[in-house]
Amino acid sequence: MTAYLLRRGALTLVVLLGITLMTFLVMRLAPGGLTAGATDLSARVSAHEQRKKFAAAYDLDKPWHVQYGRWLKRLARLDFGRSFKDDRPVLDKIKERLPNTLLLNVLSLGLVFLLAVPLGVLAAIKQNSVWDRAVSVLVFVGFSTPTFWLALMLMMLFGVRLGWLPLSGLHSLNADEMSGAARFADAARHLILPVFISAFTGLAGLSRFVRNGLLDVVRQDYIRAARAKGLPESRVILRHALRNALLPVVTILGLSLPDLIGGGFVFETLFAFPGMGRLGFDAIMARDFPVVMGVGTIAALLTLAGNFLADVAYALVDPRVRLAGKRP
Amino acid sequence: MTRRFLKNRLAVAGAVLLAVVALASVAAPLLSRRNPDEQRLTERLRPPSSAHWLGTDDLGRDVGSRLLHGGRVSLRVGLLAVLISVGLGTLIGLAAGYFGGAVDGVLMRAVDIVLCFPTIFLILMVIAFLEPSLTNVMAVIGFTSWPGLARLVRAETLSLRERDFVWAARGLGLSAPRILFVHLLPHLAAPILVSATLGVGGAILTESALSFLGLGVQPPAASWGNVLANGKDYLHVAWWLSLFPGVAILVTVLSLNMLGEGLRDVLDPRERT
Numbered sequence: 126m127t128a129y130l131l132r133r134g135a136l137t138l139v140v141l142l143g144i145t146l147m148t149f150l151v152m153r154l155a156p157g158g159l160t161a162g163a164t165d166l167s168a169r170v171s172a173h174e175q176r177k178k179f180a181a182a183y184d185l186d187k188p189w190h191v192q193y194g195r196w197l198k199r200l201a202r203l204d205f206g207r208s209f210k211d212d213r214p215v216l217d218k219i220k221e222r223l224p225n226t227l228l229l230n231v232l233s234l235g236l237v238f239l240l241a242v243p244l245g246v247l248a249a250i251k252q253n254s255v256w257d258r259a260v261s262v263l264v265f266v267g268f269s270t271p272t273f274w275l276a277l278m279l280m281m282l283f284g285v286r287l288g289w290l291p292l293s294g295l296h297s298l299n300a301d302e303m304s305g306a307a308r309f310a311d312a313a314r315h316l317i318l319p320v321f322i323s324a325f326t327g328l329a330g331l332s333r334f335v336r337n338g339l340l341d342v343v344r345q346d347y348i349r350a351a352r353a354k355g356l357p358e359s360r361v362i363l364r365h366a367l368r369n370a371l372l373p374v375v376t377i378l379g380l381s382l383p384d385l386i387g388g389g390f391v392f393e394t395l396f397a398f399p400g401m402g403r404l405g406f407d408a409i410m411a412r413d414f415p416v417v418m419g420v421g422t423i424a425a426l427l428t429l430a431g432n433f434l435a436d437v438a439y440a441l442v443d444p445r446v447r448l449a450g451k452r453p
Numbered sequence: 454m455t456r457r458f459l460k461n462r463l464a465v466a467g468a469v470l471l472a473v474v475a476l477a478s479v480a481a482p483l484l485s486r487r488n489p490d491e492q493r494l495t496e497r498l499r500p501p502s503s504a505h506w507l508g509t510d511d512l513g514r515d516v517g518s519r520l521l522h523g524g525r526v527s528l529r530v531g532l533l534a535v536l537i538s539v540g541l542g543t544l545i546g547l548a549a550g551y552f553g554g555a556v557d558g559v560l561m562r563a564v565d566i567v568l569c570f571p572t573i574f575l576i577l578m579v580i581a582f583l584e585p586s587l588t589n590v591m592a593v594i595g596f597t598s599w600p601g602l603a604r605l606v607r608a609e610t611l612s613l614r615e616r617d618f619v620w621a622a623r624g625l626g627l628s629a630p631r632i633l634f635v636h637l638l639p640h641l642a643a644p645i646l647v648s649a650t651l652g653v654g655g656a657i658l659t660e661s662a663l664s665f666l667g668l669g670v671q672p673p674a675a676s677w678g679n680v681l682a683n684g685k686d687y688l689h690v691a692w693w694l695s696l697f698p699g700v701a702i703l704v705t706v707l708s709l710n711m712l713g714e715g716l717r718d719v720l721d722p723r724e725r726t
Contacts, residue, residue: 136562143566151578265714269707271658273665274681274699281688281695380568390573391662405574406666409581417578425569432569 129440137433144425145200148418149193205419210411215419218404223423225295226389226400232316233323234378241328242371245335250362252340260332267329273391276322280395283318291315293397319396323389327381334377338370372443379435382428457719464715470708474701478524485518489675498691508693510683516693519675520701526676527657527705530591534656537595539602539649543641546606547633551614561607564600572597576659577668585668594656602648609641643720650713654706661702677702 187195199206205215248260284292291297295315296308303311342348343366351361389402397403401420408416458464477484493513501508507517549560567575575597583589613619614637622632663669664678665685672679677698684694 136565139562140565140569143562144569147566147570151575265707265710266703269654269658269703269710271661271665271699271702271706273662274695274702277681277685277688277695278699281692285688390571390577391666394666406577409577412581421570421574421578424571424574428569428571 126440130437133433133436133440137429140429141426144429145197145422146193148421148425149196151421152414152418153189200422205422206415208408208416209413210416215415218416219401219419219423222399222401222404225398226393226402229316229319229323229389229393229398229400232320233327236320236324237327237331240324241331242335244328244332246339246362246367248332248336249339249343250358257336260336264329264333267326270325272322272326273395275325276318276392276395279318279322290318295399319392319398322392330381331374331377334374335370338373339366342366342370372439375435375438375442379428379432382431454719458715461715461719463711464719467708467711467713467715470704471712474524474705474708475528477521478528481518481521481525485515485521487515487518489514489518489522490673491515498687498694500691501693507697508691510680510691510694511687516680516697519680520677520698523675523677523680523698524701524705526587526670526674527660527678527702530587530594530660530670531653531657531709533591534594534598534660535649535652537592538597538599538652538656539645541596542599542602542648543606543638543645545599546603547610547637547641549603550607550610551629551633551637553611557607560603564603567597567600573659573662576663577666580663580668585663585671587670587674590660590663590669594659598652598655598659602645602652605644605648606641609644610637613637613640643716647713647717647720650709650716654709654713657702657706657709661698 203216205219207214208218244260244263248257251257280292283290291314295312297303297311297315339362343362348361348366351365352358356365389398389400390406391402392398393400393402394406401424405417405420405424407413408420481489491514493509496505496509496513497511499505499509499513505515505517507515507520510516510519545560545564549557576593579593579597580589583593619632619636622636627636660669660676661678661681664676665682667679667682669678670676672683681695681698681702684691684696684698687694
């Protein structure tokens with residue numbers, strides 16, 4: 126296990142360096158240079174001053190490898206610099222938004238698991254039945270639906286036509302005057318549509334994954350043995366087969382992280398949801414590079430951490446992985 | 454092979470649906486009764502009727518004509534973007550799988566790095582720096598969506614390179630490019646074709662999302678994404694403006710996904726479940 130951890134850790138470190146290098150290089154590509162965005166008239170200092178400050182802060186007068194080295198040093202202290210727009214530290218802005226995005230993603234992942242596992246199991250044990258067909262239709266439609274369009278349609282139905290749910294944001298305008306319970310209910314109402322939309326695509330992917338995984342496992346000898354010794358079918362499926370079929374889900378979870386954060390870019394913007402995705406989108410549109418670099422790096426770091434944890438968890442539960450040396 | 458394809462209902466249904474969409478887009482100038490950009494301010498925001506089957510938009514343009522013409526844009530972006538990503542993914546996967554060692558290490562770490570970023574974020578960053586245009590959208594989608602295929606091709610190449618026919622080719626002293634492209638590539642055609650078909654659907658979804666955000670195809674040119682973006686502002690009064698473009702995207706991507714999954718069954722019987 127230690128050897129496996131070391132190997133994985135070293136690889137993760139290499140990728141980590143690559144991520145920072147890539148963010149750094151993409152920013153170099155910006156036409157007009159990094160300071161082009163530092164021209165906001167509402168800022169407290171003049172554009173020229175801002176540019177000078179920024180050029181000094183990012184060592185723009187030095188060769189690129191020195192710039193990169195210094196940027197990396199600041200990064201290690203989680204210092205992303207200050208936003209061009211309001212001169213606030215980027216880290217503070219991210220800290221405000223990150224909990225909202227995490228809340229949204231945790232809720233939608235919970236929903237996905239709650240629905241996808243039973244659906245996948247149902248489709249697998251009644252293979253080729255009406256249920257199986259229904260799940261496949263759901264899977265195909267789920268993969269083919271533009272989420273922003275679905276979001277728009279649901280907003281139109283529940284927000285505009287029926288008026289049941291609020292259209293945007295996380296809190297109502299008068300949220301500050303509400304009592305604790307009312308505030309909570311208010312936030313929950315705001316979260317219904319975003320959570321559902323965010324869960325929709327994941328639902329399709331995971332239910333298919335559970336179905337196919339279970340179908341693979343069910344054909345194996347130890348399942349035949351479990352059946353042969355007369356265990357009831359429900360026990361065979363739930364206790365023996367499902368456990369193994371769900372193993373790879375750990376990895377899927379890690380791999381789906383960037384999409385969860387990335388999906389946010391479009392529909393967080395649509396719902397005016399105060400999350401990381403919208404922060405990133407607004408920053409990109411405003412060419413607020415320190416924020417863009419911060420959001421990009423944090424998103425990639427979260428993904429990397431997620432993947433690493435998923436790999437470790439997988440190795441913990443499945444001895445084949447840590448003993449086999451290299452994974453295929 | 455053809456018979457297996459015809460017997461696969463999923464693949465056939467997908468192919469027929471796709472053919473309808475593609476034909477309608479190609480024949481858009483013949484099918485649409487109005488120029489998609491023609492504005493008639495006296496006919497603003499009309500609901501679907503016999504004169505305008507899918508209604509009109511805020512400038513009195515015929516939504517049906519705009520969607521037909523928008524289909525040409527979406528399909529073209531999808532195809533060309535996938536051409537780029539399949540080319541890159543295949544080359545990188547082949548090289549990594551066949552040469553192994555340091556080449557493999559470097560290339561696969563590059564894949565890991567690209568996969569760590571949310572694709573849409575990378576695309577948005579690059580597009581925001583460049584001018585949003587059709588060509589840029591295609592190029593950016595193509596250059597950011599290759600890693601998945603590269604992994605797949607690498608895994609297949611790894612198992613193929615130890616097979617006897619590859620050893621034989623090496624024994625004959627054939628050059629690496631010749632072994633890769635003449636002897637290995639044909640064995641990879643099936644997974645590449647499947648992944649390309651599914652990829653076109655993904656690229657169309659991405660393009661529509663970009664156009665929806667105003668970073669893709671620029672008005673007045675019609676694309677499904679920007680017609681939808683326009684409809685967003687009239688949710689209260691004109692449901693047809695946002696419903697139909699979404700249906701067009703959904704049907705097209707659905708047909709590609711059905712065809713892709715169907716092809717997977719047809720071409721690779723091992724994976725049948």
